[in-house]
Amino acid sequence: MVDGNPEIRHPISPRFSSRWRLNDAMIFDARTGFLFISVLSLVISLALWTVLWRQRTLALHLWCGGGIAAAVSSLLFALRAVVPTVLGFTLATLLAFLMLVLKLQAVRLALDAPEPPSRLVILVLAFLAGYQSLLLSASEPLRYVITSVAFIIMNTRVAWWAWRLGRRGGQRSADWIAAAFALMATMFGLRLLSAGLGASHPGLLTQGYDSLLLALTVTFGIIVSNIAWLGLALERLIGAQVAAAAAQARGEENRLLSERIAQLERQRSLGLLSASLAHELNQPLTAILTNAEVAQRGLRSSDDDRIPALALLDKIVHNTERARQIVEHIRGFIRPAKDQREPVDLVQVILDVAELVAAEARAQRTDLDLRLPQHPLWITGDPIQLSQIVLNVLRNAIEAASLGERREIEVRLDQQDGQARLQVQDRGPGLSPAALREAGQPFFTTKTQGLGLGLSISRTIAGQHGGNLTLTNAAGGGALAELRLPLRALRSTEA
Amino acid sequence: MTRNPSIRRPITVSDRQLAERCARGRVVAIDDDAEILLALRALFELEGYACETYDSAVVLLQALSENRPVFPGPCCLLCDVRMPQIDGLELQRRLQELGDVPMLLMSGSSGAPEAASAFRAGALDFLIKPIKAQTLLDAVTKALAVSAQRQQQRARREELAARFNSLTEREREIARRVALGQRNLEIADALGIALRTVKRHRQQAMEKLEVDTLVDLVHVIGEMK
Numbered sequence: 165m166v167d168g169n170p171e172i173r174h175p176i177s178p179r180f181s182s183r184w185r186l187n188d189a190m191i192f193d194a195r196t197g198f199l200f201i202s203v204l205s206l207v208i209s210l211a212l213w214t215v216l217w218r219q220r221t222l223a224l225h226l227w228c229g230g231g232i233a234a235a236v237s238s239l240l241f242a243l244r245a246v247v248p249t250v251l252g253f254t255l256a257t258l259l260a261f262l263m264l265v266l267k268l269q270a271v272r273l274a275l276d277a278p279e280p281p282s283r284l285v286i287l288v289l290a291f292l293a294g295y296q297s298l299l300l301s302a303s304e305p306l307r308y309v310i311t312s313v314a315f316i317i318m319n320t321r322v323a324w325w326a327w328r329l330g331r332r333g334g335q336r337s338a339d340w341i342a343a344a345f346a347l348m349a350t351m352f353g354l355r356l357l358s359a360g361l362g363a364s365h366p367g368l369l370t371q372g373y374d375s376l377l378l379a380l381t382v383t384f385g386i387i388v389s390n391i392a393w394l395g396l397a398l399e400r401l402i403g404a405q406v407a408a409a410a411a412q413a414r415g416e417e418n419r420l421l422s423e424r425i426a427q428l429e430r431q432r433s434l435g436l437l438s439a440s441l442a443h444e445l446n447q448p449l450t451a452i453l454t455n456a457e458v459a460q461r462g463l464r465s466s467d468d469d470r471i472p473a474l475a476l477l478d479k480i481v482h483n484t485e486r487a488r489q490i491v492e493h494i495r496g497f498i499r500p501a502k503d504q505r506e507p508v509d510l511v512q513v514i515l516d517v518a519e520l521v522a523a524e525a526r527a528q529r530t531d532l533d534l535r536l537p538q539h540p541l542w543i544t545g546d547p548i549q550l551s552q553i554v555l556n557v558l559r560n561a562i563e564a565a566s567l568g569e570r571r572e573i574e575v576r577l578d579q580q581d582g583q584a585r586l587q588v589q590d591r592g593p594g595l596s597p598a599a600l601r602e603a604g605q606p607f608f609t610t611k612t613q614g615l616g617l618g619l620s621i622s623r624t625i626a627g628q629h630g631g632n633l634t635l636t637n638a639a640g641g642g643a644l645a646e647l648r649l650p651l652r653a654l655r656s657t658e659a
Numbered sequence: 660m661t662r663n664p665s666i667r668r669p670i671t672v673s674d675r676q677l678a679e680r681c682a683r684g685r686v687v688a689i690d691d692d693a694e695i696l697l698a699l700r701a702l703f704e705l706e707g708y709a710c711e712t713y714d715s716a717v718v719l720l721q722a723l724s725e726n727r728p729v730f731p732g733p734c735c736l737l738c739d740v741r742m743p744q745i746d747g748l749e750l751q752r753r754l755q756e757l758g759d760v761p762m763l764l765m766s767g768s769s770g771a772p773e774a775a776s777a778f779r780a781g782a783l784d785f786l787i788k789p790i791k792a793q794t795l796l797d798a799v800t801k802a803l804a805v806s807a808q809r810q811q812q813r814a815r816r817e818e819l820a821a822r823f824n825s826l827t828e829r830e831r832e833i834a835r836r837v838a839l840g841q842r843n844l845e846i847a848d849a850l851g852i853a854l855r856t857v858k859r860h861r862q863q864a865m866e867k868l869e870v871d872t873l874v875d876l877v878h879v880i881g882e883m884k
Contacts, residue, residue, distance in 0.1 A: 443741060443767035447692040450767075450789040454698035457792035458705055471705060483694055526691065527741055 194369045195242045197379025202238035204383060205231050208390045216397050223273035227393055230266030233259045234386070244369060253299060254292070257311065261291050264318035267389075271325045271341065274396065275332065305359070308366040312356045319349035329396075337395030344389040351381040423503065426621050430552050431498050433559060433618065440523035445490050448483035455479045493520055497555070501548040507652060508547045509540035510584050514577060517554040521562060530562050530571040537577060541584045542652040545629045550649075553625055553633065556618040557588045557645045564592030564643055579651060583631070586647040594637040603635050680709035681730035684803040689713045689738040689750070690765070699737070702792055708799070716750035733810060735783075735802035736762040737795075740773055759809055761802040765790065816882065822868050823883050833857060834864040837873070838880035 209231025216224050237259035244252035265284055272278050291314065298307040323345035330338035355374050359366035364374045434441070455476045462471030493516060518532060525532050543550075561573045570591040577586050595603065603619055619635070626633040631649035638644035686708050688699045696712040703710040709732070713719040716738070738750060754760060764777045765786045774785045783805060784798045826834065836846045843861070847854045870876045 439768060446767035446788045447695060451692065451694040451698045453789040454695070454702055454792060454795075458698065458701045461702075461792065462705055471701070476701065479694065479697065486694070 190371045192376035194375035198238040198242035202235045206235035223270045226266045227270035230263040234263040268322045275329045305366045316352045319345045337392045340392035341389045344385040348385045440527045444523035448486040451483040521558045528566045530565045533574045535576045543649045549625045553622040556622045561590040565590040568592035583648045588645045591642045678730040681732040685709040685734040687711045687736045733803040733806035740766045761805045830860045830864040833860045838877045
């Protein structure tokens with residue numbers, strides 16, 4: 165593809181016939197080779213373009229566009245004798261150079277390291293200017309040497325970047341592109357060497373072994389590099405599919421893991437309440453035992469009308485029911501969430517959780533002031549997950565209240581703009597600016613025995629329910645947690 | 660307890676019964692759980708004790724501040740350690756200022772620190788809920804015995820104080836010197852009075868203090884210090 169000289173219209177110039185004897189014999193006409201290369205390049209480029217059309221990447225367009233440029237260039241080289249000089253020399257060589265520039269850019273794009281387009285334009289224009297000036301002023305061998313060197317450099321660059329693509333991107337097909345272009349660079353080097361040694365004519369359209377070598381090398385290069393490009397595209401496609409599958413698997417794993425973490429957190433937060441829950445459970449048991457023993461003692465004594473046995477039994481039944489309800493609450497809270505969406509009465513959720521923390525609040529001598537609406541507030545969600553949010557918020561508030569002067573917590577629930585709004589405000593010391601900023605980040609905690617997951621999990625759950633959970637400092641002092649959840653569109657008739 | 664502090668009213672049968680129960684023992688129970696209070700009351704009344712229940716220490720302190728009259732008899736306090744507003748331990752500290760009613764503490768948990776501080780504050784016993792009736796009654800019996808003993812001691816001290824106050828200044832002075840081991844002659848010299856006068860005052864003081872021997876006199880004067 166390196167240039168020829170204007171006199172090539174007379175390929176075997178009489179002046180040189182004695183010097184390049186080796187090439188005197190007509191072995192292979194370079195023009196035949198260029199014609200073949202032109203057709204091959206055109207067909208392969210179009211085929212590749214069609215096959216990979218769905219990708220529509222810039223790299224593909226540049227690569228195939230380079231192929232088309234090579235086809236036109238080769239055609240012009242072949243027809244150099246019958247077309248004007250500006251086509252047969254200038255345009256043909258320029259297109260050949262452009263082909264290398266485009267392929268280089270395509271490879272670099274595939275590597276996500278494209279050269280700035282302005283530099284490419286300048287490079288092409290500089291080549292054009294240099295070549296044109298050489299065409300007008302310099303001797304034919306000098307022009308041949310300079311253009312050859314330019315093409316060797318460009319082929320080497322393509323090979324180098326393709327090799328880097330193979331290394332860095334882990335796409336082995338790129339190695340074949342590198343091999344093809346390295347081969348072409350070597351071929352130009354050998355031609356230059358043989359011309360320098362006087363073994364061949366320093367021109368493009370020769371008819372000896374060098375033209376055969378050129379044709380074979382370029383043919384091989386075109387076939388290998390294009391197949392390699394196709395391979396590259398397929399590799400990337402498979403890579404993308406594998407990545408997508410891996411991402412899906414990871415997502416699934418994450419979901420399971422976060423569900424598990426959420427449940428562990430639920431169990432942990434209940435565990436932290438266990439002392440007060442044990443006390444809570446102990447109360448009805450104490451009442452049951454004492455009542456039962458009173459009945460026993462009374463019945464053992466001679467005059468059994470001293471005790472109201474029936475009333476005692478009623479009390480025993482009543483207290484057993486109390487104990488059962490506490491156990492039921494605990495069990496309801498620690499069983500795995502079903503992650504189902506069902507109509508949930510937020511008022512009931514809050515009442516249930518308030519029962520759970522009531523003992524803890526009493527132990528901390530904190531008043532829970534519940535201001536809930538008289539009617540149910542229906543939202544859609546998972547009752548267990550929702551109660552987890554409420555428990556977290558209430559527990560935090562009880563803990564904060566114990567640090568303050570006034571140990572009271574206000575729990576307000578109302579509806580606003582189609583949303584249920586739960587506000588939990590304590591009269592504790594409030595949050596420091598740093599804590600406000602960091603609160604809700606996983607593993608951020610201000611407590612010595614905290615994991616820092618409660619708020620982050622609560623936020624995630626609120627988000628999954630289409631709502632949000634915010635934490636601010638209240639105007640009247642203390643921290644204010646606000647949970648907003650969308651109300652059910654249709655007010656349920658269960659209300 | 661009678662709910663009528665000021666005016667006298669006729670004594671009814673139920674008052675008499677209550678007085679009998681109170682004489683046997685009065686248990687003041689405090690717990691934030693109404694069901695437990697009801698059960699405790701049933702138990703103590705079955706056993707013939709009087710029982711008052713309060714759902715918080717604050718209510719009890721209010722009731723105490725009203726100074727209602729009570730029937731005489733031993734009294735003890737049975738109180739849960741963990742309650743809103745004032746917990747059992749704090750209540751105990753306050754009650755010690757009011758008078759020494761023996762206290763029994765109950766707790767839902769067997770927390771060692773709770774128990775330790777309960778005993779340090781002077782609780783007679785620390786009971787873990789749920790409490791067996793026999794355990795509870797034993798503890799109450801013991802506490803009431805302690806209460807009775809303390810009341811007796813106090814009654815005796817009050818009586819002695821009354822007798823001691825009936826002495827004249829001179830008699831008191833001479834009795835004190837006698838208790839210090841001074842002989843009649845020494846006392847007469849020190850006070851500048853006749854030996855016979857000393858003997859008469861000493862005789863009168865012993866009569867008023869209702870003691871027969873010198874040893875008893877020394878005891879009484881020692882207790883009055």
